[in-house]
Amino acid sequence: MEAITTTPKAQGTPYNRAHHRFTVIAASCVFLLIVAGALVTSNDAGLSVPDWPTSFGSLYRIPPLVGGVKFEHGHRMLAELIGLLTIGVAVWTQKVDQRRWMRVLGWSALGTVIAQGVLGGLTVLFYLPPAISTAHATLAQTFFCIMVSIAFFTSKSWVREPELVLSSLRPRLTSLSMWALGAVWMQLIMGAAFRHSGIRLLPHIIGATVVFCMVNWLAFATLKRHGNIPRLATPARNLLVLLAIQIALGLASYVTRVLWSRGVAAPLTSMVISTVAHVACGALVLVTTVILTIQIHRHMAEQEDPVLQRDIPGRTVRA
Numbered sequence: 241m242e243a244i245t246t247t248p249k250a251q252g253t254p255y256n257r258a259h260h261r262f263t264v265i266a267a268s269c270v271f272l273l274i275v276a277g278a279l280v281t282s283n284d285a286g287l288s289v290p291d292w293p294t295s296f297g298s299l300y301r302i303p304p305l306v307g308g309v310k311f312e313h314g315h316r317m318l319a320e321l322i323g324l325l326t327i328g329v330a331v332w333t334q335k336v337d338q339r340r341w342m343r344v345l346g347w348s349a350l351g352t353v354i355a356q357g358v359l360g361g362l363t364v365l366f367y368l369p370p371a372i373s374t375a376h377a378t379l380a381q382t383f384f385c386i387m388v389s390i391a392f393f394t395s396k397s398w399v400r401e402p403e404l405v406l407s408s409l410r411p412r413l414t415s416l417s418m419w420a421l422g423a424v425w426m427q428l429i430m431g432a433a434f435r436h437s438g439i440r441l442l443p444h445i446i447g448a449t450v451v452f453c454m455v456n457w458l459a460f461a462t463l464k465r466h467g468n469i470p471r472l473a474t475p476a477r478n479l480l481v482l483l484a485i486q487i488a489l490g491l492a493s494y495v496t497r498v499l500w501s502r503g504v505a506a507p508l509t510s511m512v513i514s515t516v517a518h519v520a521c522g523a524l525v526l527v528t529t530v531i532l533t534i535q536i537h538r539h540m541a542e543q544e545d546p547v548l549q550r551d552i553p554g555r556t557v558r559a
């Protein structure tokens with residue numbers, strides 16, 4: 241016997257469509273901000289606005305958006321909007337969500353965006369040190385994961401339709417997903433450290449091999465065991481597609497950034513496009529791994545012998 245489903249668990253909060261939509265909009269804007277931030281780095285525009293928290297001495301005046309300033313100041317303005325949206329998410333969640341952990345998550349998102357803004361400011365004030373720029377790049381995608389998780393936890397499918405799948409197969413998907421998630425997150429750190437000239441490319445290439453193996457193992461094991469459960473199979477399939485695109489973009493980034501950019505004074509358009517796309521797709525790979533990991537932890541109860549669980553009331557058995 242492979243898997244058993246049981247009756248739904250009580251979730252403790254009603255579905256609130258307006259709140260959910262707001263969290264989806266906020267999370268989508270964070271994705272745009274990641275693209276805007278990547279444009280700053282790829283266009284070498286990090287120091288186009290030399291001061292912080294002011295921009296050319298003013299807290300509110302918009303400077304002429306020319307050259308690198310349009311990327312750096314545009315990124316700051318979008319970051320301010322995200323800060324406001326995150327305040328909205330934290331306050332609204334506090335008001336309408338009955339789950340204490342969700343309210344904590346909302347405030348954690350706000351704390352993360354503040355830390356992210358401070359790191360952005362510090363990297364300018366200290367002339368883009370690799371450690372701070374790398375931390376800024378890493379926290380950006382971690383923040384994106386928090387915001388997408390909030391949107392996911394407020395969705396109709398999360399609030400209304402839980403299902404428990406029992407399985408005794410090894411290796412456990414709960415463990416495998418955590419290892420894969422750790423590998424993708426480390427891969428982000430190594431990619432960012434290389435991008436900000438903190439380390440060489442080799443660790444990122446080795447990381448790509450590890451991520452390739454871990455993610456394929458996780459996704460194929462999920463599809464083989466639970467391909468008939470859309471909540472597990474869909475993120476697993478999406479992850480495989482995104483991983484393939486990400487590796488292709490990684491190769492394109494390598495060619496344009498490392499091979500073609502030698503001795504070139506201004507950033508090549510092909511390099512900007514491929515590296516920004518690689519950063520953006522990297523964020524999607526990370527967040528899809530997070531969603532799959534959450535779904536696996538939510539829906540799977542992995543124990544030694546599911547047959548012993550037969551007296552669970554209301555369960556249905558999956559062949």
Ligand code: HEM
Pocket residue numbers: 273274275276277278279280281282284285286287292312315316319320322323353356357358359360361363364368373376377380381383432435436519
């Ligand atoms: C509020 C949330 C923010 C998010 C989510 C965010 C996100 C990002 C991302 C994803 C990058 C690209 C990293 C990379 O390509 O490796 C970036 C770069 C950058 N961000 Fe932000 N950022 C935020 C706020 C700020 C703020 C307030 C500043 C203020 C100065 C700032 C300054 C910079 C600079 C200077 C870079 C370029 C770093 C470099 O080239 O080394 N960011 N940001």
Ligand code: HEM
Pocket residue numbers: 282377378424427428431432433434435436441444445447448449451452486487489490491493494497498515518519522523525
């Ligand atoms: C296996 C999956 C991979 C993931 C999840 C991944 C992820 C990332 C991320 C997130 C960044 C940028 C981090 C940031 O600054 O925000 C990055 C940078 C980079 N990655 Fe990957 N990567 C992968 C595979 C590859 C492969 C196979 C190659 C090439 C052989 C590659 C080459 C690069 C290069 C050259 C950069 C730096 C781009 C630049 O300097 O602008 N990546 N990677």
